[in-house]
Structure formats: C-alpha cells, structure tokens
Amino acid sequence: DGGITQSPKYLFRKEGQNVTLSCEQNLNHDAMYWYRQDPGQGLRLIYYSQIVNDFQKGDIAEGYSVSREKKESFPLTVTSAQKNPTAFYLCASSPRPLADTQYFGPGTRLTVL
Amino acid sequence: AQSVTQPDIHITVSEGASLELRCNYSYGATPYLFWYVQSPGQGLQLLLKYFSGDTLVQGIKGFEAEFKRSQSSFNLRKPSVHWSDAAEYFCAGFTGTASKLTFGTGTRLQVTL
Numbered sequence: 001d002g003g004i005t006q007s008p009k010y011l012f013r014k015e016g017q018n019v020t021l022s023c024e025q026n027l028n029h030d031a032m033y034w035y036r037q038d039p040g041q042g043l044r045l046i047y048y049s050q051i052v053n054d055f056q057k058g059d060i061a062e063g064y065s066v067s068r069e070k071k072e073s074f075p076l077t078v079t080s081a082q083k084n085p086t087a088f089y090l091c092a093s094s095p096r097p098l099a100d101t102q103y104f105g106p107g108t109r110l111t112v113l
Numbered sequence: 114a115q116s117v118t119q120p121d122i123h124i125t126v127s128e129g130a131s132l133e134l135r136c137n138y139s140y141g142a143t144p145y146l147f148w149y150v151q152s153p154g155q156g157l158q159l160l161l162k163y164f165s166g167d168t169l170v171q172g173i174k175g176f177e178a179e180f181k182r183s184q185s186s187f188n189l190r191k192p193s194v195h196w197s198d199a200a201e202y203f204c205a206g207f208t209g210t211a212s213k214l215t216f217g218t219g220t221r222l223q224v225t226l
Binding site for chain 1: 205
C-alpha cells in the first residue's frame with residue numbers, strides 16, 4: 001500500500017536533547033512538509049521541500065532542522081533551541097510542490113519531560 | 114492576509130441529524146479549498162477538495178461541500194451524521210501556484226446517540 005509513515009508514534013525526550021522524527025513516503029511525491037499542531041491553533045508549517053536536496057523555512061522554523069537527501073525521506077530534527085517542543089507533529093507530501101493536494105501521515109506526539 | 118476561518122470551535126449534533134460545518138475564506142483570487150478530518154491522535158484524512166468547475170463537491174464518507182463565491186464560503190455538509198463522524202474537521206486553502214496551504218483552527222464535532 002502506498003502512503004506516508006511516521007515513526008515513532010510517541011516520543012519522549014529530556015530538555016536539552018535533540019530528537020529526530022522520521023517521515024517516509026512511497027507515493028513518489030516530489031514535495032514533503034512538516035507541520036506542528038497545538039490545541040486550538042490548527043496546523044502551522046515548519047519546513048517544506050519541493051525537491052531532493054532543497055528545502056525552505058515555513059512559518060515557525062526556529063529551533064528545527066530538516067534534510068532531504070532522498071525523495072522518499074524528510075526527517076525533522078527538533079533541537080534544544082526549540083523553546084516549547086511538546087506538540088503533535090505531522091508530515092505530509094504532495095505530487096507537486098505547494099499548489100497541490102497534500103496527504104498526511106499518522107503523526108508523532110513529542111513530549112519533553 | 115490570505116486565510117481560512119472556521120467560526121465554530123465545537124459543534125454537537127444528534128446521530129441521524131444533518132450537519133453543516135462552516136468555513137470562510139479570504140483570498141484575492143479564486144482559492145483551492147480542502148476539507149480534512151482528524152480522529153484523536155491520528156493524521157489528517159482528505160474528505161474533499163475544490164479546484165474549479167462544479168461548485169458542489171462530493172467527497173468520501175457521504176460528505177459534500179459547496180463553494181459560494183458571493184459568501185466567501187466553503188461549508189461542509191452531511192445529510193445524516195453517524196456516531197463514527199465524531200472527530201475534528203479542518204478547512205484549508207491556497208491560491209496561486211506558489212502559495213502555501215493554510216489551515217483553519219478546526220471544528221470539533223461531537224455526536225450524541
């Protein structure tokens with residue numbers, strides 16, 4: 001089955017630690033996205049990538065980093081510089097960059113202890 | 114700023130009753146609009162989308178939405194709600210080939226038996 005996978009589903013980290021969230025897609029989509037979801041705030045765009053080896057900051061990129069070395073993979077690193085990292089993180093992909101339908105993975109819930 | 118607005122944070126309906134969830138948009142040009150549904154702790158599932166053409170759009174799970182330019186609205190409807198429809202619903206949109214997808218803050222639907 002084609003789709004988007006995110007791992008792990010739940011992640012706990014101590015303050016001051018970096019942590020990497022995985023996102024893989026086998027839909028052959030060009031573009032991939034990372035969103036952060038907090039209660040009552042909808043989804044906010046962190047980073048997006050339109051093509052391999054290229055990515056752009058979204059609306060809330062501070063404290064996060066990404067890479068896009070392979071078309072199917074777009075990992076997100078939450079660094080210790082992110083002031084309030086506890087949230088639900090969603091990865092998405094679309095056939096073409098930006099102006100196209102986005103499809104979402106199941107999400108990763110990150111809790112900072 | 115270009116945006117979508119969901120005026121209702123929480124709606125409760127009885128099983129078997131009809132449903133309408135409101136979405137208003139603010140874009141200079143004709144937008145591309147989407148409705149997604151999210152069950153607790155899960156990712157977003159695409160219900161339907163409007164890109165152009167017929168203003169009444171049919172989606173999955175018996176949902177439909179109508180694009181009304183005169184009212185800047187894209188309301189989601191279902192004639193008879195099932196208990197399994199209880200979830201959070203997000204309206205989203207973009208305009209133009211280089212714009213990012215923006216989300217409303219969501220409407221939580223509760224279904225009473």
